[in-house]
Amino acid sequence: MGDWMIGDDRRRKTTDQLRAFRRANEDQVAWNTEAPADFTYLYHPDRVLVRRADVDDFEGIARQVGERLFKGEPRRDDVTLLGDALVRYLLPERTEGQSVPEVLDALEEAGLERGKATPDHWVHVSPGGGGNLCPAIEPEETGLKEPWPPREPRLEKVARDVTVVVVDTGWNPTSATDGRTPWLDGVTGDDELNDPAHLRRYAGHGTFIAGVVRCLAPDADVHVDGFCIGGVGGGGILESDMVVQLEEAMKRDPQVINLSAGCRTRMDLPSAAFETFYEEHLRDSECVLVAAAGNDSTAAPFWPAAFPWAVGVGSLDRNGRISEFSNYGVSADVYAVGRNHVNAFPDGSYKCRETPAKGDMREFRTGMARWSGTSFAAPVVAGLIARYIGEHGVSPAEACDKVLARAVYDSDPVVGPHMELRHPFVPAP
Incomplete structure (x- = not known):
């Protein structure tokens, strides 16, 4: 049965959100479960992140197991992240279509310390996983003319600009x-x-x-x-x-x-x-x-x-x-x-x-x-x-x-x- 047919509003809502999100990002969104409604995290299907201090370990182990995993070599992206304290790698095509998590599993089995390389996760507004990608609800109309929580009065004297x-x-x-x-x-x-x-x-x-x-x-x-x-x-x-x-x-x-x-x-x-x-x-x-x-x-x-x-x-x-x-x-x-x-x-x-x-x-x-x-x-x-x-x-x-x-x-x-x-x-x- 297709996930969209499951008669549960929560699952349908999550599937709606995730499909729309994937379309908005030109299919550059992958998730860690078969059914989209069950995901716990989202990630880019071809990128990993490595801290600068862990680059040598990552590249060395990637070379050791590269022929088994990749049709080519991972390459550093040409962007500077946080003063080069974080390095983004682009993964080549995988030999058996392995996902980024499966690649990381293999690298860790070969000796890379867990967490030294991670997926490039998707961050989302009011986000979530395993049930809710977006705000708790969509915005609703209101006839109220004042905000709630209500406005606080201005300070009589500002001690420090903020x-x-x-x-x-x-x-x-x-x-x-x-x-x-x-x-x-x-x-x-x-x-x-x-x-x-x-x-x-x-x-x-x-x-x-x-x-x-x-x-x-x-x-x-x-x-x-x-x-x-x-x-x-x-x-x-x-x-x-x-x-x-x-x-x-x-x-x-x-x-x-x-x-x-x-x-x-x-x-x-x-x-x-x-x-x-x-x-x-x-x-x-x-x-x-x-x-x-x-x-x-x-x-x-x-x-x-x-x-x-x-x-x-x-x-x-x-x-x-x-x-x-x-x-x-x-x-x-x-x-x-x-x-x-x-x-x-x-x-x-x-x-x-x-x-x-x-x-x-x-x-x-x-x-x-x-x-x-x-x-x-x-x-x-x-x-x-x-x-x-x-x-x-x-x-x-x-x-x-x-x-x-x-x-x-x-x-x-x-x-x-x-x-x-x-x-x-x-x-x-």
Whole structure:
């Protein structure tokens, strides 16, 4: 039976998402299971990543087993990643059509230490695997005229200027001058090139997130750095390209970066690209990276949220309980409300692409939308950190500690102990 025939909305939704994602990236997307609805990670079918320190080991073992695996030799890509701290290899045609994971299995059996070479994984907005590639839901219309969570008042005195960079799908410029969304005045970003007649998938994702940050930190300088301009990539980007985007974001000298994107990986090993980015840029900087925990309802690590140096954020419903879709465990250092946010969104016509609403038309005419996912929980925390920096003039690391210290431990019947941000719009348990 074809996977599309399975009578389960969750599986159909994942299959819809994955097929659309593959089309958007010209078939340069592979997954680690036979049925697309069962995937746990996505990767480029012909690339591997190797840290500079491990290049000799990788090339030596690849030569030893090359005739058995390859019709040719792996070659270094002609791009410089993270100051050449990370090397991307292009694999030649394989002798028996082996996948990248099968090639890595063979290299590790021949003596390469596990994790020294990894697939080039696909990173996706509000991402997931094993059940949900995209946001928890598609955007929904709303008649509300004010954002939720609501706007915080401006500070009487700003002790320190704060810059927040939202690395996401791009920016809807008209939202900054729209009288319906005045909290976005002064926000800048890479134009996502919306077509109001046919809003693309993930249109407004970065704008919505910038709106959440600005509602909580109205004095912050916010910039949206776009990686899927005009819909290119279908809301996704390879991790090797994502870290280049993060390098660009660091040039703005931000105190906070919000990344509502991430990925699962082969064997759940740490992402080589994100880890190298941290070592080369973030470790010695005054910048906090806040990342969405993902929407797979799993405790499996989701990168970069699962790294100890990132602030991973899971989602709560308005009643203070963890959202059904939210990841938990190592990927969620803290939980904030992520269900049914209302914030800025471009006007236009949107055709739903996912089961069970696939084919439905939604009309956005109020400058606003309603949306759910860990994507929107993350900027709550990013905004609170930015506000604390501006109010108290402290370092980003100290502000992060202070904000997380406001959280309270609670017990959820499914996931066990977790933290809940105590804030006026988050109900007490």
